Structures are given as structure tokens and as C-alpha cells.
Amino acid sequence: MHNIQPNLNKTYLKAASAKGVYIYDENGKAYLDGSSGAVTCSLGHSHEKLLPFIKKQLDKLQFVYRSQFASEEAEQLATRLYELSPDKSLTHSFFVNSGTEAIETAMKIAIQYWQENGKPEKTHFTTRKKSYHGITMGALSLSGHALRRQRFEAMLEKYPALSADLENDSLEDQVAEFEKAIDTIGPSKIAAFVAEPMVGAAGTALAPVNEYYACFKAVCDKHEILFIADEVMTGLGRTGTWFGMEHWGTQADIVAVGKSLGAGYAPIAATLMTDKVLAPIKKGSGLIMSGHTYSGHPLSCATALKVLDIVEEDDLLDNVIKKGAYIKSALYDLQKKYPVMQIVRGKGLMMGFELDPAIKGMQAKLIEHCYQNGLLIYPAVGGKEGTDENGVLISPPFTINKSETDELLGKLEQSLKECS
Incomplete structure (x- = not known):
């Protein structure tokens, strides 16, 4: 074979x-x-609603390279994601092909955000020991999934991982551990805190208490640290809300979505961000240093938009x-x-x-x-x-x-x- x-x-x-x-x-x-x-x-x-649509889209536009053309398909999908986001906070979308790529892009955007704000030393991340963010080296560095890390440990960045138990340790202890990790690294060096709203492959649908994300976001804001929500698995309806973070009433600065975006019908994922995140980049270099050949693929974007339409209509x-x-x-x-x-x-x-x-x-x-x-x-x-x-x-x-x-x-x- x-x-x-x-x-x-x-x-x-x-x-x-x-x-x-x-x-x-x-x-x-x-x-x-x-x-x-x-x-x-x-x-x-x-x-039955999706297959005829995809066939029709194939007759219209299949591929354009994002450095040469924009597409109505990508713009419409970005607009819909903005409209669905909590309080319409995620105003901009960067389309990629997989959840791992969305996390890699989120990391790059977080680092670039601080560079554009005159703080290039903010290149570190904090995450949780029970976590999985993707299989490429950057995303795997964020992940605490020991079984998927072990062969590549020598090549991975050693970001400090929070080990407090989301179910059994008190919220006060979890916040204290987060504060200690920030103090140890130095807040001037940390670009972002990265977390799955619910831990999937690395935690079997594990979720924190109701006040967890509000408390952690407040700590992030206090120390000038961005919050990246990995919604690749939880996002776009899987938990019963459009975004998993809605269960905790907390908004992230950058959000990665995938999986249910294309619903298996097309390879697509996205890194979503607030105006706050994009503004200094747009004003500064005017260029996000990321992207892939198939980023913003019109067929995938059109398919994803139709997926969201069907979820809503039905x-x-x-x-x-x-x-x-x-x-x-x-x-x-x-x-x-x-x-x-x-x-x-x-x-x-x-x-x-x-x-x-x-x-x-x-x-x-x-x-x-x-x-x-x-x-x-x-x-x-x-x-x-x-x-x-x-x-x-x-x-x-x-x-x-x-x-x-x-x-x-x-x-x-x-x-x-x-x-x-």
C-alpha cells in the first residue's frame, strides 16, 4: 500500500x-x-442542501491566490463570523486550512501585535498542562498532551504549563498559580495566555468553573497579556452556542476556529481577532506575516458560509x-x-x-x-x-x-x- x-x-x-x-x-x-x-x-x-451548493460554486470560482485577489466568498464568510461572534467583538478573520494553522497564526499575530506596540520582548506564552492545540511544532509547544509531545520534546519550546486541576482545585488556587507563572516569566515577556474553553483530546470534555475565564481574562488585562481562545473543537455550535466561550460570558482577543467551520466538506479554519488586535498592525507594518497557498480558498469559504447558513436555518x-x-x-x-x-x-x-x-x-x-x-x-x-x-x-x-x-x-x- x-x-x-x-x-x-x-x-x-x-x-x-x-x-x-x-x-x-x-x-x-x-x-x-x-x-x-x-x-x-x-x-x-x-x-442534501450542501452538495448542490458546492457543485454550483465549482462552476463559479475555485481558487485565487490571496496576495493577488480578494474574493466575495471570503469577505462574506468573514462578515458572518463577525456577526455570530459574542457582542460582534471578533471583527476580522484570517483564513487558513486547519485548526493547527489557525493556532500558529494566532501565535504569530499575538507576537506581532506586541512588536507593533513597541514591545518585541513579549514572545512567550502560557498555557495549561491539560491541553492540545495542534501537531505542528509551534502549536505542539503550546500543548501539554504528553503522548503527542514525547517524540519531539527536544525541539519544542518549553512554555510553562499550568497544572492546577480545573475540576478539583479551587478557583483561588488556579488564579494564584497563573499569577505565579506570570511573575516567574515576567509579564513583560508574555504575549498571550492560550486555552481551550473545554479541553478536548487532552482532557475528555473537561471544563472549568463558571467564573474561571472572567478571572483569567482580568489577570491577562492587568498584566498586558492577550487571551487566545482555541475554539477549533468547541466553536461554531458544537457545545450548543456559536462560540464555547459564551458559556463563560468572556471574550477573547484572538480566537481560533476550525473543524465545524467546514464541517468536513472543505478544509478551512480561521484566526479571528478584535479591532484592538488588528489596529496597531494595520497602522504599523500593514502586513500580517502569515499565510498559506490555500488561505482564503473561495470554494472552502463558500462551503463554510453555507454550513453556517444551514446550522442557522435548520x-x-x-x-x-x-x-x-x-x-x-x-x-x-x-x-x-x-x-x-x-x-x-x-x-x-x-x-x-x-x-x-x-x-x-x-x-x-x-x-x-x-x-x-x-x-x-x-x-x-x-x-x-x-x-x-x-x-x-x-x-x-x-x-x-x-x-x-x-x-x-x-x-x-x-x-x-x-x-x-
């Missing part, structure tokens, strides 16, 4: 087609997409909230029946549970049993140190209906029973 898959020693079945919440393999077997791929396919597969955020509450309640019921499920958490259709870390290999075993039973789920890490391979994310498409939700839960219970 010439195509490289993640596990070089595994023979993968080929996907042959997909429709709604189902993917069909080359033998015709159906798999319920209980994780939206990598928490991506918010509209499911082969959506009132899918309401379905996310209702089906999410239904799944969470069912997961609590399963937890009572299967002690191997130790923690259940999540918001909207970003649900997760942690398995007993003392039972080695249980995560892989459960994922395989689900696969054999026609259910796709997504692995995450958990545990006190964020190093236990014991987490599972349940994040089906926003379009999932009641019978499909019951089927998902039934296949999950069947798999848990087989593993117990």
Missing part, C-alpha cells in the same frame, strides 16, 4: 460512501459516526442542546450500570467519559468493540496528570435525530457490556 495511514501495521477498511450520520465501508457495512470524525462533521455526510443549535442533554443523561445511567465508566462530562454534543485508568487497554478495547458493532467514537486522554489513555468523546453530527441517538447509545452499551 502506498498511502500512509496512522497505524502502519494495520489494514484499514476503505470507506465507500456516507450519508447522514452513517459511513459505509467497502463491504456495505454501516457505521454510525458517533464522533463526527475528529469532532468535525457537524452536518453529517452528503447533506435551528441545529437547539438540536445540539436537546440531544446533548439526552446523551448526557443516558451516559450517567450507563455509569451506574458499568463501574468502568468513572467520569461523565460535557456540553452540547461535546460529551465525554473517562474509563477506570487502572484497567489497562480498556480504551482501545472499547473503541474496537464499538467499531465492530458499527459505532465510531473518538479517543482522548484523562486522569489526574492528563496522561491516561482512558478517555472517550461522543460527538455526533448536529443533525442526529432521536432514533439515531438511541441507536448510538444502544451500540455503546452493547460494547460496554462486551468489555466488562
